[in-house]
Every structure is written in structure tokens, then in C-alpha cells.
Amino acid sequence: MKIATYNVNGVNGRLNVLLRWLKEAKPDIVCLQELKSPNIKFPEKAIRDAGYTGIWHGQKSWNGVAILSRIGEPVEIRRALPGDPEDVHSRYIEAEIKGITVGCLYLPNGNPAPGPKFDYKLEWFKRLSVHSKKLLKLKGPVVLVGDYNVMPTELDVYKPERWLKDALFRPEVRTAFKKLVAHGWTDAIRTLYGDEIIYTFWDYFRNAYARNAGLRIDHFLLNPVLAKRLKSGGVDRHVRGWEKTSDHAPVWIEVK
Numbered sequence: 116m117k118i119a120t121y122n123v124n125g126v127n128g129r130l131n132v133l134l135r136w137l138k139e140a141k142p143d144i145v146c147l148q149e150l151k152s153p154n155i156k157f158p159e160k161a162i163r164d165a166g167y168t169g170i171w172h173g174q175k176s177w178n179g180v181a182i183l184s185r186i187g188e189p190v191e192i193r194r195a196l197p198g199d200p201e202d203v204h205s206r207y208i209e210a211e212i213k214g215i216t217v218g219c220l221y222l223p224n225g226n227p228a229p230g231p232k233f234d235y236k237l238e239w240f241k242r243l244s245v246h247s248k249k250l251l252k253l254k255g256p257v258v259l260v261g262d263y264n265v266m267p268t269e270l271d272v273y274k275p276e277r278w279l280k281d282a283l284f285r286p287e288v289r290t291a292f293k294k295l296v297a298h299g300w301t302d303a304i305r306t307l308y309g310d311e312i313i314y315t316f317w318d319y320f321r322n323a324y325a326r327n328a329g330l331r332i333d334h335f336l337l338n339p340v341l342a343k344r345l346k347s348g349g350v351d352r353h354v355r356g357w358e359k360t361s362d363h364a365p366v367w368i369e370v371k
Contacts, residue, residue, distance in 0.1 A: 116186070116213075116370050117141070120333050122148040122221070122262045122316075122363035126179070130158055132360050137165050140351060142367055143186045144212055146219035147171075148262045149361075150179025150205075157181070170194075174205035180219045180261070184212045192216070198242035206239070215341070216253060220261040225282030233282050236264070240291040244298070247336075251299050256341035256370075259300065262363065263334045265292045267302070270312060271331035273323075283332060301342035303335035303368050304350075315350050316363045324355055333366045344371040 119142035123129045126147065137145070145167070150157065154173040162169055162183060171181035172194040182189045189210035196207040209218045220243065225236030243259075250257050266284050269275040278284040296302055304313060314329025323329065337345060348368035355364040 116143050116215075117367055118144045118146075118217075118258060118260065118335070118370065119365050119367040120146040120148070120219070120260045120262070120335070121365040122333060122361060124149050124151070124361035124363065126150040126152050126181070127156065127158060129359065129361055130161060132354070132357055134161060134165050135357070136351065136354050136365055137167065140365065140367065141185075142365075143184065144215070144217060145183040146217065146260045147181040147183065148179070148219070148221040150174075150181060151176055152179055170208060170210055172205045172208045178205045178221060180205060180208045180221050182208055182210045182212075182217055182219050187213050189217070196220070196239070196242050197246055199238070202239075214255055216250065216255060216257040218250065218257070218259040218261075220259065220263070222261070222263045222265065224264050225288065228280065228282035228285055233285075236282060237287060237291065240288070240295070244291070244295050247295060247300065248298055251338055253338070254340070256344065257338040258341055259336040260334070262332060263292065264332055265289065265334075266330050266332060267292050267296075267305070267334075270310065271314075273314070273328040273330070283330070296336065299339060300336035301339070301345070303337050303342070303345055304331070304348055304366065306342075306345065307348045307368075313350060314352075315366050317355055319362055333363060335366070335368050337370075341370060345369075346371060
């Protein structure tokens with residue numbers, strides 16, 4: 116089974132790129148982030164014509180997450196991260212597909228830091244951590260996947276000294292990610308690639324993609340049940356080089 120994540124940076128504006136990649140890569144389950152579309156404008160027909168059913172949690176102009184599947188209808192569990200009923204950002208959706216619990220997330224960016232946006236990011240991280248402990252109590256396979264907006268270590272960022280004050284790399288955020296993983300999750304891509312440099316995001320500016328000046332901010336966290344089934348994984352880096360593409364590349368894993 117192939118599970119993928121892709122921050123599309125606008126599902127309608129990048130629809131041709133998304134459909135081209137789906138046809139090429141043929142993932143079984145796909146988590147999307149940054150739909151930047153209200154629910155009513157999600158391109159459901161185009162997605163179905165590509166062979167996928169899905170659920171989505173959209174928001175006009177910002178945020179938005181979706182879970183797509185070509186192996187069975189996603190059964191929605193929740194469409195908001197618990198812990199703050201006043202949080203209206205569309206950043207989390209959870210479903211069960213063929214016995215696998217899939218949590219798709221788009222963690223806040225948090226810049227500028229320090230400030231209210233950074234505080235919101237840390238609070239969101241706390242809520243994710245609390246919910247993740249409940250997910251770890253499930254007996255079946257679970258994956259928490261998406262754009263975490265965190266580079267966990269210096270290995271995950273080009274020229275880390277330039278990012279020390281950024282909300283994606285500040286010590287508080289890296290510590291929060293480390294504590295989250297320590298509950299019992301496996302960072303799938305880092306597990307597979309050890310000390311290799313592997314990025315999932317390249318900015319549009321300063322010729323970052325051509326220079327491979329990237330970041331690893333899209334992550335798969337697997338519970339112990341699913342971690343034992345991990346076979347392979349990677350980044351479809353070439354998709355970042357397509358015309359009118361997202362600044363993220365699709366990331367995927369294969370599990371037994």
C-alpha cells in the first residue's frame with residue numbers, strides 16, 4: 116500500500132499538476148494540505164474521474180486539508196483537532212481507510228516569531244500531542260501525516276544557521292516535535308534515510324530548487340503497528356520542477 120502526502124498550495128490552481136502526479140505515482144491514499152478552497156469549490160468531479168474518492172475540510176483562501184483514496188471510501192472520524200472549539204482554521208481531518216486510521220494535518224507556520232502566530236503554533240502542537248496519545252491507544256495501524264512546518268534537526272534544512280530565529284526551526288518547535296515522536300511514533304522518512312539529506316520543500320525564491328536549498332517539513336509519523344510494516348519511501352522531487360507547481364513535492368511511503 117502506498118500512502119502519500121502533498122501540500123498542493125492551492126488545489127484548484129494546481130489541479131493539473133495534482134492530476135498529472137496522481138496518474139503517474141498512483142498512490143493508494145493521499146493526504147493534501149493548503150487546499151485554499153471552500154468546501155463547495157473542491158474539485159470533486161476531477162478527483163473522482165482520476166479514480167479517487169475523498170473527504171475534505173476546506174477554507175476560503177487559506178489552509179484546508181483532504182484525504183483521498185482509490186482503495187475504498189474514507190470513513191470520516193473527525194474534521195478538527197480537539198481541544199479548542201473556537202479554532203476555525205481548517206488544519207486537521209481524520210478518517211479510516213481499509214483498517215488504517217489516517218490523520219491529515221497542516222500545522223501552523225507560526226511566523227513571525229515571537230508573536231501571537233507563534234503562540235498559536237505552540238498551542239496547536241500541544242493539542243496535537245494530546246490527541247496523538249489517544250491515537251496511540253488504538254490497536255490498529257495509524258499514520259499522522261502532512262505538512263508539520265517543522266525541520267526537526269539541522270540535517271533537515273539547508274544552511275541551518277540562517278533559520279535559527281524562524282518559527283519552523285526555533286528550539287521550542289523542534290522540542291515539541293521531538294516530544295511528540297517520543298510518545299511512541301516513528302518518523303518514517305528519517306528512519307528510512309538515516310543521515311542522508313532529503314528535502315520536501317523548496318522556496319520559489321533565490322533559485323532554491325535548482326540549488327537544492329530545501330527543507331524537510333512534510334512528515335509521516337507511524338504508530339508501532341504500522342512502523343513494523345514500513346517497506347520504503349521517498350520524495351517525488353521532480354514534481355517540484357514542473358510548470359506552475361507547488362513549492363512542496365509529494366512525499367510517499369509504502370507499507371505491507
